Amino acid sequence: MILGHCLSNEIEDWRNSFFEMNPDAIVEEEEKPKKKVSTLTLDMELPAMDFCNKNFYKNLSDEHKKEISLWVLMRYMSSSQNYSDHHLIMVNDLVNSDFNSLSKHPELQWMLLSLCGTNRKQYHPWIAPPKGAKKNKLEQALVDLYPLMKDDDIELMLKLNTTEELQVFFKDNGYDDKEIKELFKGTPKEK
Numbered sequence: 001m002i003l004g005h006c007l008s009n010e011i012e013d014w015r016n017s018f019f020e021m022n023p024d025a026i027v028e029e030e031e032k033p034k035k036k037v038s039t040l041t042l043d044m045e046l047p048a049m050d051f052c053n054k055n056f057y058k059n060l061s062d063e064h065k066k067e068i069s070l071w072v073l074m075r076y077m078s079s080s081q082n083y084s085d086h087h088l089i090m091v092n093d094l095v096n097s098d099f100n101s102l103s104k105h106p107e108l109q110w111m112l113l114s115l116c117g118t119n120r121k122q123y124h125p126w127i128a129p130p131k132g133a134k135k136n137k138l139e140q141a142l143v144d145l146y147p148l149m150k151d152d153d154i155e156l157m158l159k160l161n162t163t164e165e166l167q168v169f170f171k172d173n174g175y176d177d178k179e180i181k182e183l184f185k186g187t188p189k190e191k
Contacts, residue, residue, distance in 0.1 A: 040064045042076070046124055049077055052117040057110035070109045074099065075129065077113055080122040087124075090116035137183050138166070145173055 040060070045068070048056035060068065078091040095112045102109050142154050149157075161169070163184060170180050 040067050045073055046076060047121055049073065049114050050117045050122050051119055052114050054111045054114045056114065057107050065106070068106070068110075070106055070113065071099070073113055074109075076124040076126060077116055079127050080124050082120075082122060083118050086118060087116060087122075137185070141170065141175075141183055 045056075057065070057068070074091060074095050078088050078096075080087045091113070094115055095109065099109065102112075138158065139154055142149065142157065146154075158166070167180050167184065170183065171177075175183070
């Protein structure tokens with residue numbers, strides 16, 4: 001402990017003498033703004049949704065309205081220990097279906113979330129969103145051609161068609177030979 005104290009004194013002395021010899025080197029340190037600790041917690045938000053408090057969002061201060069994350073609350077509300085089916089179906093049908101189109105109306109999003117409550121306090125475990133699975137070039141090309149096609153249908157299309165049939169399909173859809181060769185690069189060849 002004494003050694004550490006002596007060492008810090010030597011460093012401080014060196015620093016002071018350096019700045020005396022080089023007065024232009026003095027740089028004023030900027031104070032970093034301290035991150036505010038939110039007073040709005042999940043322990044306040046989740047029970048308000050459980051007990052269908054539609055006015056909770058409206059009664060929040062402007063500062064708290066900026067802090068609330070409705071997407072995170074939607075993830076929490078979609079799962080519960082006792083009424084998991086109810087919460088999953090209600091959140092998916094009422095909130096998730098048009099969530100992004102209502103992004104400019106957070107009070108309405110809150111009201112929809114509060115409709116999913118059961119008037120009972122629930123434990124809502126966090127279920128992380130799935131990580132996006134990367135599609136290979138062939139799958140991505142099919143998604144580009146058919147953006148509304150489901151992943152299962154794309155997989156089925158790839159299984160049912162031979163490589164030659166798929167190459168003809170892409171040729172018919174405007175791909176040139178070079179692009180088609182690039183799409184099938186690395187895919188196993190059929191016998």
